[in-house]
Amino acid sequence: MHAVRLHAFGPAENLRYEEVENPLPGPGQVRIAVEAAGVHLLDTALREGEQGPLPEPPRLPTIPGREVAGVVESLGEGVARLWLGRRVTAHLGFAPGGYAELAVTDVDRVHEIPGNLDSAQAVAMIGTGRTAMGILQFAELGPAAVAVIPAAAGGIGTLLVQYAKHAGAVVVALAGGPEKTARVQANGADLAVDYKDPAWPDKVRAYLGGRPATVVFDGVGGEIAREAVALLGPGGRHIVFGWSAEGIRGGGPYLVDGVSERVLGPVMMQKAGGPNPVRTLELRALAEAAAGRLTPAVQRFPLTEAAAAHRALETRRTIGKVVLEP
Template identity: 50%
Template sequence: MKAIRLHAFGPAENLVYEEVPDPVAGSGMVLVEVEAAGVHLVDTMIRAGTNDDSPIPVPSLPTVPGREVAGRVSAVGPDVDPSWIGKRVVVHLGMVPGGYAERAVAKVESLYELADHVDAAQAVAAIGTGRTTAGILNQAHLTADDVVLVTSAAGGIGSYLIQSARNAGAVAIGQAGGPSKVETVRSLGAQFAIDYRDPDWATTLKSELGDREITLLLDGVGGPNGQQAFNLLGTGGRALMFGWSGGGPIEFTHEDLMTRGLTAGWAIGAKLTRHLRALESAALEETTTGRWKALTTTFPLSEAAAAHKSLETRATIGKVVLLTEGSHTSTAHPTPSDQPRSA
């Protein structure tokens, strides 16, 4: 079969599309004919050899990256119910890589059967990015009374959060970089879509909100932009953080919390990992019912290196997904063919 293999840590060009032996489903395992494989930011860190702070172990080389796949079961291990054969499934492979390939093996207890109308790219987005979003929302306690500011709203998690705020009846405010991404955020249902590259975005937003105050900040960016967003929180507001891709976590003091009546929390970690199966189920339910529609940027499996480069330079929208040859995944969602690759 064809797969992407990493022989040495380093730049994206180290991801090689080559022939590798077919995996075999052992005890408690199934073999999946992969239609779509998810690309995660942590994949780029592992490839570069810079994931020292990640709970995911450094793999032995050579390795086939990727931990999220959707496709059809073609074979099962000797002790697995053969009725799985032929079913469309999605699965998170956990700590074991192997997703960037035409075939992958997975634990049968980790599988979810897919409804026919759910395409593979949507499923891959839900099983990884969606489960993280579901965990964030469990802690956010979002209500119709909220005015919600989501940073990086054109990203995988951010786009789900905007849709959830819209679905809850809250006022949804989304940030993104560049006019195209801003329009994408608006199309998701955000009442206010903001280009964070505008140095006056905070002043403009305050003017547009009038007497309304931001009650909830959902931030995965941090850095100067996240700091400005935090400073906009109204009295009694909540800040829930899940990353700092913008250069470092938001900084605040006990005095900030006390004088403004704020609460602040970190959403990622043990709070999520204790309930992953429930969070995956919740994300797939939102996807199956159509309440969530993932933004996706797709690449052929053979172009995994280009996918990594685009993700690292923020040239992608939503979830980055690799498609195998002959995949029947819909392209109704943003892809490189209908969205610019420049931010």
């Protein structure tokens, strides 16, 4: 098969498209003919040798990527034959291997893809959608809510806008540049504002006419977060799930005592509860997409252009979930 491998930590150019041996499914595993592989900002940090949330940095050479979708084409020992030929998606967990034509994973990680989703959309929901469902556990959205969503053109932001609108909330969406704000407006936001304009908070206040924001969904941090939190009224909530403005390796979130709540991975999982909270959130995400309430935005790159996909992510030139297609 062909895959993208990393032989040395460093820049995106270190990602090489090459021929490697086919992986073999072990007991309880399936092999998927990959039609789409998710690319995450975390992948760019791991590529440079960072550990991130993993137990240790990747061992080289490695095939990056932890989200895939495609067709089950081979079964390991003990796996029911009913899986053979099914369209599925899976998050590979800490195991890499997604940037490839074939990927192996435990059958317990696999979900059948709803018929109304293509493989790229399914990949977006199994990773980004799962995270969005985790974040939304911490906010009560309805007609009384005014939600401010920075980075609204991103994968998570796109889904948060859709969910909030479906719940009847007023949605104020922030994005960088006219192309992204236009996309956000088309996605259903009541107001789409370019956060590169220093006057954006005044534009939001003018639009709301004195009505305060009730929740800020913040994955950005920095000055944008500070300005967004200032829009909150009494009892408003600042839901923090990242701080991309500070870079994935440094800085930290903007936090205000009594207002901000950090809802990173372990907190999301605890809130979801149950014997397998990760799977619970994945099922919720896929169900929302199957029902048509959530439609992920996807930016597609050929598998051969994995390096270009990484560079686009690092320079914030992407819209929605970035996906590689063999």
